[in-house]
Amino acid sequence: MYVFSNLVHMIRVWHRYQTSLRELSRLGDRELADIGILRADIQRVAWEAARVD
Known part of the structure; x- marks a missing residue:
């Protein structure tokens, strides 16, 4: 179950x-x-925004 939830x-x-x-x-x-x-910072900013839960 952990693998599935991590994948999701x-x-x-x-x-x-x-x-x-x-x-x-x-x-x-x-x-x-x-x-x-x-x-030049777009990828970093997008990644930081995506990781916020």
């Missing part, structure tokens, strides 16, 4: 990561700057 958790985290990554990538440089994110 990782799928949910991956889905949140992909959603955040897609949304942040659509923003322009000016919009990213307004929220304090550099384009």
